[in-house]
Amino acid sequence: MTQPPSTQEALADEGLTVRDRHALMHHEIRQRICLLDYLPGMRLSEAALAEEFGTSRTPIRRVLARLEDEGLVQSFHGVGTLVTDADFDALEQVYRLRVELTAMTGRLDPVPPDFGYIARFDQLVLRGAAIVQSGTARAFTQFDIDVFLTLQELTANQPLRQTLERLYFQTKRLWLRAAEEAQLDLEEEFKIFQHQLEAIQCALKSGDVEAVAHIQRAHISMSFNRLQQKAR
Amino acid sequence: MTQPPSTQEALADEGLTVRDRHALMHHEIRQRICLLDYLPGMRLSEAALAEEFGTSRTPIRRVLARLEDEGLVQSFHGVGTLVTDADFDALEQVYRLRVELTAMTGRLDPVPPDFGYIARFDQLVLRGAAIVQSGTARAFTQFDIDVFLTLQELTANQPLRQTLERLYFQTKRLWLRAAEEAQLDLEEEFKIFQHQLEAIQCALKSGDVEAVAHIQRAHISMSFNRLQQKAR
DNA sequence: GAATTTCATGATGTGTACAACACCAGTGAT
DNA sequence: ATCACTGGTGTTGTACACATCATGAAATTC
Incomplete structure (x- = not known):
């Protein structure tokens, strides 16, 4: 019996290409920011996200870089990746x-x-x-x-x-x-x-x-x- | 005597932050694509670019990812990073x-x-x-x-x-x-x-x-x- | 006691080895 | 001769160790 996989499960799925996994993580994190699960000013940990999505920091960093281009987060060396404030x-x-x-x-x-x-x-x-x-x-x-x-x-x-x-x-x-x-x-x-x-x-x-x-x-x-x- | 550094020299300069180096490489590669130094369909080698700019593949990959979001290149696993054709x-x-x-x-x-x-x-x-x-x-x-x-x-x-x-x-x-x-x-x-x-x-x-x-x-x-x- | 320094901690940025993958030339069987 | 297969080669994708940096607490000095 096959049921539609949840977002987290989908990442463990094997039928997905690299681009799909990237899009899924991007959508998920963007959703969390826009639903205020991640409040403005909150610090996102690359390591924590990597562990949650069952991958290493490298793909996560790519997603966060894209979110930074889109103006939803901002990374600071030595400080962290902060959710931009919705001013x-x-x-x-x-x-x-x-x-x-x-x-x-x-x-x-x-x-x-x-x-x-x-x-x-x-x-x-x-x-x-x-x-x-x-x-x-x-x-x-x-x-x-x-x-x-x-x-x-x-x-x-x-x-x-x-x-x-x-x-x-x-x-x-x-x-x-x-x-x-x-x-x-x-x-x-x-x-x-x-x-x-x-x-x-x-x-x-x-x-x-x-x-x-x-x-x-x-x-x-x-x-x-x-x-x-x-x-x- | 100090003269304005060229693009390549600027990357070796020490007074620059991470963001500046990223912007410089992004501008340079974008310029090359738009001036047709890199023709549509041409394969860009991450390794070659890394060597030219005096860095490793990691920062180059971030630049290329951004260019991909902007629609100027497209990466394919196992194939290469190709300049999109200006159709x-x-x-x-x-x-x-x-x-x-x-x-x-x-x-x-x-x-x-x-x-x-x-x-x-x-x-x-x-x-x-x-x-x-x-x-x-x-x-x-x-x-x-x-x-x-x-x-x-x-x-x-x-x-x-x-x-x-x-x-x-x-x-x-x-x-x-x-x-x-x-x-x-x-x-x-x-x-x-x-x-x-x-x-x-x-x-x-x-x-x-x-x-x-x-x-x-x-x-x-x-x-x-x-x-x-x-x-x- | 207060200011300063030091250093431990944890974050992002970088370099590198390796995995996964596509392509192509060469080889063999049919 | 043709097709299928197989291995070599070069590419991007990933994981991880380490460098670099900012921050705050603790120790030290005046």
Whole structure:
């Protein structure tokens, strides 16, 4: 009996290439940083991570180097590898660029959604409805990541997707931190997000990918404004 | 008597931190790829590069990993590290994104040029005039890189700069390859570029950074169209 | 008692040997 | 003659020992 392996087990699996193992570790650590399992300023030990993932420091160092290029950690010789702090002012530029780039997804190589895609999105909307009723900020963030990755499929422009993914994971921590510090009205945030999902769902069914992009853009912009408001 | 050290000598210098050495090697290898010293498909030997830069494979591997993330090389286990080929169709998406992002530099955190900046730009225009008269495609490309990096200073938005730099170095090889294959009228290309520089110079002196961005955008777009035309 | 020095500790960065892998030439059987 | 196999060679990937550096506590000196 074979069951889908967990992330940790997958690393021990033998059917994976080097690139796959690297991607898995990168995703996992990035996820932990964005879900605030690793808080800003926290020191990541290469040795500890190596032991956890059942490998040596060398592959871990490669992953951390990539995360450093992406702005999520920073290494200091003799000190350690520290999670960068999600400072509002420093990330304002990232947020504004994200807003503009999101609008662009509708114009640059849009991918018309097929039936399978719309069905998958319907599933997401259902999942979201459950979170509205009883969900934690953490579960919501994980959900938000899934929605983001799904919506990314609507653009065939690879460099645009790659760039947006970077920016997304750089800014995502801001929202979650504000939410956990009770600066945001969680219930209201959930409802707004659900409304956005339904609007996107509607646009998808009419095949209007550009409208989807504009809805996203508007909501990212408004979310940023709410953050800005509460941060002061 | 102290003179500015060359790239190779700088690596032997002792006053440099780890990060500086990494940046130097990264810049140097990136430059070689974009100036077609390393042709697409060519195999880069980690051992040879390590010896040349007077270090071991370990730091070289980190540089190559970054270049792989940037899409300039690709490593294959047991085969080698190959320079990616500058395929026109594959880079079309990059080009189009670059066009849009360049226009954005005028809107997102523009930096008003001061007298020192304008003076430096005047120097560039003079250098360009010399290339128009008697210049190789290679010298022109090197000049183009300098102009690009100078114009980047007009945006304070760091993530935007970082992204544009990536895209720029991904696409730059296309032009040079087309030029060396005599698909482009070099003299005409030089003149067009010089006209662009003068237009930008004019916009700079009136302090209109957004106009600078639009001039750039127009020329990148037109340059791409000329490439597309000649490639078929 | 306070400032300074020393040194133990633990972190990242580097060098190197070896493992895993792909490619190719040569060899043999069919 | 052709195909399959096998070993040699060179490459990237990994593990580990060591160098280098920053930090803080303890010892020492004034």
